[in-house]
Amino acid sequence: MKLARFFIENPGVRYIMYGGKGGLGKTTFSAATAFYLARRGHKVLIFSVDPQASLSDIFARKIFGQGEVEIIPNLYALEVDADRRIKAYGDEIRKRILDMYGFEKVPEEIDDYIKAASAEPAMEESAIFDEVVEIITKGGYDYYIYDLVPLGHALYYLSMSSVYDAWINKIAALRQEMQKYDRVIATVQRKKETSEDKILAELLYIKERINTSSRILTDPEMTAFFFVLTPEEMTILDTAKACSLFSKFNVPIRGFIVNRVIPRNLIRENIPQYLKHRIEMQESLLTEINQQFGEKVLGYVPELDRDVRGLDMIERMAEEMFGDNNG
Amino acid sequence: MSKEKKGSLKDIAKEFIYGMAAHDMTRYALKTRSSMEHLFILITMGDLLGVPILPPYYSLRLLPYIVPQISTWKRRMLREKDLTDALF
Amino acid sequence: MNSLVALIIGIGVAALGYFLYAGYIERRIIKADSKRATPATLYMDGVDFIPTSKYVLFGYQFKSIAALGPVLGPIIALQWGWLPALLWIFFGTFFLGWVQDYASAIMGLRKEGQSFGALSYQLISPRARLILLCFLYFYLLLIVAAFGNVVATMMASAPAIPAAIIALMVLGILSGLMIYKGNMDLIIVTILMVVLSIFSVWLGTRFPITQGFLTWVIYALFFSYLGAVLPIWSYTQPINYISFYLVFIGIVGASLGILIGHPDFSAPAYTTFNISIGPLWPVLFVTIACGAISGWHSLVSSSGTARQLENEIDARPVAAGAMFLEMILALLALIFAASFPAFGDYLNKLKTAGPAGVFAEGMSNFLGYLRVPRTFGTAFAGAIFVILAITVMQLVVRFMRVATAELAGDRIPLFRNMHTGAIISLLLAFLLIHSGTWQYIWVLFGASNQLMAALAFLLISLWLLSEKKPFIFTFIPMVFMFVTTISALFLTSRSLLEKFYTLTEAQVPKGQTPGMARTGNLISALIGMFLIVAALLLLGDGLKVFFKPDKQNGEVKNV
Numbered sequence: 001m002k003l004a005r006f007f008i009e010n011p012g013v014r015y016i017m018y019g020g021k022g023g024l025g026k027t028t029f030s031a032a033t034a035f036y037l038a039r040r041g042h043k044v045l046i047f048s049v050d051p052q053a054s055l056s057d058i059f060a061r062k063i064f065g066q067g068e069v070e071i072i073p074n075l076y077a078l079e080v081d082a083d084r085r086i087k088a089y090g091d092e093i094r095k096r097i098l099d100m101y102g103f104e105k106v107p108e109e110i111d112d113y114i115k116a117a118s119a120e121p122a123m124e125e126s127a128i129f130d131e132v133v134e135i136i137t138k139g140g141y142d143y144y145i146y147d148l149v150p151l152g153h154a155l156y157y158l159s160m161s162s163v164y165d166a167w168i169n170k171i172a173a174l175r176q177e178m179q180k181y182d183r184v185i186a187t188v189q190r191k192k193e194t195s196e197d198k199i200l201a202e203l204l205y206i207k208e209r210i211n212t213s214s215r216i217l218t219d220p221e222m223t224a225f226f227f228v229l230t231p232e233e234m235t236i237l238d239t240a241k242a243c244s245l246f247s248k249f250n251v252p253i254r255g256f257i258v259n260r261v262i263p264r265n266l267i268r269e270n271i272p273q274y275l276k277h278r279i280e281m282q283e284s285l286l287t288e289i290n291q292q293f294g295e296k297v298l299g300y301v302p303e304l305d306r307d308v309r310g311l312d313m314i315e316r317m318a319e320e321m322f323g324d325n326n327g
Numbered sequence: 328m329s330k331e332k333k334g335s336l337k338d339i340a341k342e343f344i345y346g347m348a349a350h351d352m353t354r355y356a357l358k359t360r361s362s363m364e365h366l367f368i369l370i371t372m373g374d375l376l377g378v379p380i381l382p383p384y385y386s387l388r389l390l391p392y393i394v395p396q397i398s399t400w401k402r403r404m405l406r407e408k409d410l411t412d413a414l415f
Numbered sequence: 416m417n418s419l420v421a422l423i424i425g426i427g428v429a430a431l432g433y434f435l436y437a438g439y440i441e442r443r444i445i446k447a448d449s450k451r452a453t454p455a456t457l458y459m460d461g462v463d464f465i466p467t468s469k470y471v472l473f474g475y476q477f478k479s480i481a482a483l484g485p486v487l488g489p490i491i492a493l494q495w496g497w498l499p500a501l502l503w504i505f506f507g508t509f510f511l512g513w514v515q516d517y518a519s520a521i522m523g524l525r526k527e528g529q530s531f532g533a534l535s536y537q538l539i540s541p542r543a544r545l546i547l548l549c550f551l552y553f554y555l556l557l558i559v560a561a562f563g564n565v566v567a568t569m570m571a572s573a574p575a576i577p578a579a580i581i582a583l584m585v586l587g588i589l590s591g592l593m594i595y596k597g598n599m600d601l602i603i604v605t606i607l608m609v610v611l612s613i614f615s616v617w618l619g620t621r622f623p624i625t626q627g628f629l630t631w632v633i634y635a636l637f638f639s640y641l642g643a644v645l646p647i648w649s650y651t652q653p654i655n656y657i658s659f660y661l662v663f664i665g666i667v668g669a670s671l672g673i674l675i676g677h678p679d680f681s682a683p684a685y686t687t688f689n690i691s692i693g694p695l696w697p698v699l700f701v702t703i704a705c706g707a708i709s710g711w712h713s714l715v716s717s718s719g720t721a722r723q724l725e726n727e728i729d730a731r732p733v734a735a736g737a738m739f740l741e742m743i744l745a746l747l748a749l750i751f752a753a754s755f756p757a758f759g760d761y762l763n764k765l766k767t768a769g770p771a772g773v774f775a776e777g778m779s780n781f782l783g784y785l786r787v788p789r790t791f792g793t794a795f796a797g798a799i800f801v802i803l804a805i806t807v808m809q810l811v812v813r814f815m816r817v818a819t820a821e822l823a824g825d826r827i828p829l830f831r832n833m834h835t836g837a838i839i840s841l842l843l844a845f846l847l848i849h850s851g852t853w854q855y856i857w858v859l860f861g862a863s864n865q866l867m868a869a870l871a872f873l874l875i876s877l878w879l880l881s882e883k884k885p886f887i888f889t890f891i892p893m894v895f896m897f898v899t900t901i902s903a904l905f906l907t908s909r910s911l912l913e914k915f916y917t918l919t920e921a922q923v924p925k926g927q928t929p930g931m932a933r934t935g936n937l938i939s940a941l942i943g944m945f946l947i948v949a950a951l952l953l954l955g956d957g958l959k960v961f962f963k964p965d966k967q968n969g970e971v972k973n974v
Contacts, residue, residue: 048568087383089389093388107394114390117383129384171367171381174366177366181356184652187601189655199367202389209385335583343473348660349656352647354719356648357462363847409718410529410548411551
């Protein structure tokens with residue numbers, strides 16, 4: 001309920017991300033949230049760049065590389081095929097070169113460079129990065145739910161953002177310095193205009209892209225980042241660490257959702273000792289979670305009896321997360 | 328620069344005066360600018376040296392604009408440099 | 416001899432040289448081919464290699480080769496009488512000057528636009544390139560010293576001029592701001608600033624500024640320092656740009672004066688063999704460098720012009736043409752000096768105000784035929800002289816700053832700082848100005864220049880040899896240059912050493928102490944001797960290659 005209330009009380013939020021270690025239920029929550037919001041009449045896009053196609057798994061449909069797929073009315077899912085995108089991008093660059101210079105084919109060393117750059121691991125990350133910016137800036141949805149890859153990458157992007165920004169500023173300053181010399185030459189040779197520095201324009205475009213992404217990620221009005229954790233010692237420790245890191249980057253952590261809580265009422269029933277112990281252990285850890293994160297815990301989600309796959313289970317999960325029985 | 332000109336006296340005089348009054352400075356400005364351009368290429372295409380600075384996705388965006396400079400860049404880098412290059 | 420007649424003869428010599436001799440060499444030996452691709456069209460990198468119209472290049476070549484050299488040399492050489500100077504100007508240009516300039520451009524064209532440094536390394540020996548750089552370095556250092564000296568002498572002896580120069584600085588900076596920051600139209604700013612500059616010359620006559628020699632030396636060096644470190648559009652470029660128009664107007668005006676007034680020379684055709692600067696042979700031939708033959712031009716032709724020529728047949732009008740035009744400029748300077756009312760006046764002026772004063776008065780005599788008032792005319796001509804000097808000085812100091820950084824910057828990080836390079840060069844120049852004897856400095860300067868010419872002729876001869884073309888027309892000049900210049904250096908160094916050992920009180924130049932004067936003479940002597948050694952080494956390496964053309968001392972490097 002608290003989670004549901006969050007959305008009512010924060011109507012400005014548009015970008016939602018569930019983060020946490022792998023396997024704790026991020027995708028499940030993302031899908032359920034998307035489902036819930038869509039059912040309430042909002043147009044929702046849930047997207048992922050995970051090459052493992054987790055959205056396809058959870059919705060039990062082929063979504064990977066298919067563009068925006070309608071799951072239920074108002075709910076669209078998108079799984080970006082990063083490899084295909086990179087290849088298409090490389091071809092786009094090649095074509096641009098051919099057009100600009102009227103070549104028959106791209107010079108060999110340029111082509112080699114494009115191939116080498118495309119194969120770099122950093123290329124995949126930056127391509128994904130740009131794809132996300134693209135999706136966000138294109139607009140058309142009320143809510144965007146980004147199924148994030150595990151913690152590390154998100155932080156990488158946040159930290160690199162400001163570095164890239166500073167670098168681009170330096171490079172742009174260099175280009176502007178160069179423009180001054182262009183002007184000397186043009187003036188003295190009495191040419192009326194210097195051609196607009198297209199490279200400078202590109203640099204500013206890139207800067208804008210990078211800034212858009214970090215702007216959005218750190219805007220508390222528009223973005224909500226929910227941490228997913230389970231009542232386990234290590235998870236709690238990791239989450240606490242991640243929390244402080246994220247807040248250093250001004251990512252608006254709006255709440256925590258605890259997953260895989262074994263239903264307490266089971267304790268009254270005749271259950272094996274091992275299960276009783278687990279429940280008791282979760283008790284104490286839940287207390288700890290309450291102490292550490294208190295107000296911000298927006299929900300406790302029980303361990304369901306089945307894997308969450310397919311629309312039915314997703315609907316059930318949504319009920320658990322947003323329904324009345326939840327806090 | 329001059330293929331189209333018919334060589335009218337006025338044009339010739341203009342070119343001559345420009346040549347005396349300003350051409351050497353123009354060359355100097357061009358050279359200074361080009362050394363900055365080389366720096367720029369180095370920075371953005373740093374991948375070629377294994378030093379990725381800009382994300383490769385974005386530096387690839389700049390590639391089409393740098394294509395003409397790359398081969399001349401390489402030739403300039405490899406050409407034997409001389410102090411007299413800086414003078415003229 | 417009549418001034419107009421001399422001018423007409425000069426034009427005749429130029430025409431003869433350009434059409435007959437140069438035409439012959441171009442057609443028969445070089446065989447310039449309009450269909451052959453030039454480096455500019457082949458490499459077209461938009462920076463160094465840019466095909467450029469021959470009219471622009473003619474202006475560029477002329478501006479780059481002609482500064483104060485063709486003006487100062489003849490004025491000093493007149494002390495031997497007008498005939499030796501005239502003959503050397505004519506015959507020097509006719510048989511040596513244009514040949515070097517033109518052949519250097521052609522060699523640059525045919526050798527993929529490589530610089531003479533690289534070519535010396537390849538065709539003569541690795542150390543030949545180093546020797547060229549040494550010649551170049553001394554040439555530049557001595558320019559700053561020699562020009563700085565005459566500028567300071569002029570400004571100290573003609574208080575009407577400084578105001579104009581300072582105004583020019585200010586106007587130049589303003590122009591830069593107006594054109595590049597204010598986006599004002601170039602033509603409007605040009606006209607405005609030129610008019611204002613001329614006006615400030617007049618103002619200078621009203622508000623003379625009297626300062627000592629030392630002050631003006633420091634001023635000139637500071638002016639150059641700024642030129643070396645400030646971004647060009649804010650200072651150097653606009654100042655040089657505006658200055659050009661002033662010089663152009665002055666020279667054209669004075670030439671018209673020759674046409675109108677055409678006075679006779681007052682100078683005798685010949686005075687004596689030995690004058691203070693030295694004996695006619697060999698010293699005349701290093702006293703007048705630019706205007707007859709100057710090694711500096713070979714660098715302009717090869718590293719500058721050759722990389723911009725669109726077509727091989729443009730080389731003759733550009734390179735040879737510019738040289739003949741410079742010859743006329745040198746002739747004009749000679750005419751200015753030789754047409755004083757009396758030869759004694761010339762000698763007097765030379766002693767009190769230096770060659771600058773001679774130029775100023777001489778040129779204003781001719782401007783007088785255009786009804787230009789005397790005081791204004793002298794100030795204007797003097798300002799032109801100073802402009803010719805300082806605009807070169809600031810470019811040179813800028814270059815030396817770059818050169819220092821490049822040569823020593825790796826080993827001594829301090830030198831990489833741009834101010835360091837500039838300041839060191841300026842300090843060295845100051846040392847030479849302050850403690851050296853000017854006319855010997857001029858000889859050393861001329862000698863380093865002529866040694867570059869000797870190297871150029873050597874290089875070109877070797878190239879022609881490798882192409883199985885006749886090379887006698889560059890070989891003889893080469894021999895002449897080596898022999899004459901080394902002799903001049905030898906004589907001068909000996910005089911300097913003598914002065915070092917036996918300086919009398921009376922011989923100490925004004926403003927120096929005996930100790931200073933002796934140190935200056937010693938340093939100059941050392942420079943002279945260093946140049947002799949370098950020249951001999953170069954000659955040795957060159958001859959080695961001549962007699963064993965297959966074995967070259969350096970490896971062949973590909974571009």
